[in-house]
Amino acid sequence: MLLQSINRNAFILGAFALLSIGLIAVFHHLTKDKIAYEMQAKLARTLNELVDPNRFDNDVYHDCVVISDADSKPATETARIYRMTKQGNPVAVVLNVTANDGYNGVINLIMAINADATIAGVRVINHNETPGLGDKIERKKSDWITRFNGLSLTNPAPQMWQVKQDGGQFDAFTGATITPRAVVKAVRNGLQFYQQHQTSLFTAPNHCEVQHEPT
Numbered sequence: 530m531l532l533q534s535i536n537r538n539a540f541i542l543g544a545f546a547l548l549s550i551g552l553i554a555v556f557h558h559l560t561k562d563k564i565a566y567e568m569q570a571k572l573a574r575t576l577n578e579l580v581d582p583n584r585f586d587n588d589v590y591h592d593c594v595v596i597s598d599a600d601s602k603p604a605t606e607t608a609r610i611y612r613m614t615k616q617g618n619p620v621a622v623v624l625n626v627t628a629n630d631g632y633n634g635v636i637n638l639i640m641a642i643n644a645d646a647t648i649a650g651v652r653v654i655n656h657n658e659t660p661g662l663g664d665k666i667e668r669k670k671s672d673w674i675t676r677f678n679g680l681s682l683t684n685p686a687p688q689m690w691q692v693k694q695d696g697g698q699f700d701a702f703t704g705a706t707i708t709p710r711a712v713v714k715a716v717r718n719g720l721q722f723y724q725q726h727q728t729s730l731f732t733a734p735n736h737c738e739v740q741h742e743p744t
Contacts, residue, residue, distance in 0.1 A: 579652065586615050591735075591737045593737040610624045612731060631711045697713070
């Protein structure tokens with residue numbers, strides 16, 4: 530009797546688990562296009578913050594190149610670079626960069642680099658930095674992140690791509706030097722990545738597929 534009860538309960542639990550997995554799969558199938566479209570819309574809003582939409586005329590959200598480079602990123606990762614052009618001429622690229630050494634972990638950023646290798650803009654996508662201290666890297670909290678605008682690998686000089694506490698030119702936050710130090714390093718790495726791939730970014734085949742708005 531006890532064995533029958535155990536078997537019955539195990540069957541019920543197994544059936545419930547299979548049902549739950551099935552419902553999750555169905556929900557994912559029904560919502561994946563909507564999620565993809567919302568992510569695309571969020572990307573569009575961010576890109577328009579970084580680069581004036583009047584500067585480019587291509588469908589930037591569906592014009593990208595995927596680069597895999599073990600020297601620039603982990604061998605298992607790829608970089609998706611969005612391209613902006615005007616009448617076929619290079620204007621800028623947009624790429625994600627990661628600061629793995631933030632105070633509370635990873636800081637993800639998106640940065641736009643003009644064709645002349647100067648920074649058009651940088652924004653923080655997500656982070657876990659301390660509220661009231663490290664979160665000043667967010668545009669809505671301070672204008673610190675905008676100080677990268679117009680800079681390049683040669684402006685300032687390479688040795689100045691550090692926070693002031695390390696002998697560089699970038700301000701740190703009182704009580705939160707680690708956070709801006711990590712962001713400065715990540716932005717500099719983004720510029721170096723662009724420098725290494727600049728010749729191929731605007732000539733490589735398009736790897737983005739057009740995603741239509743879900744009905």
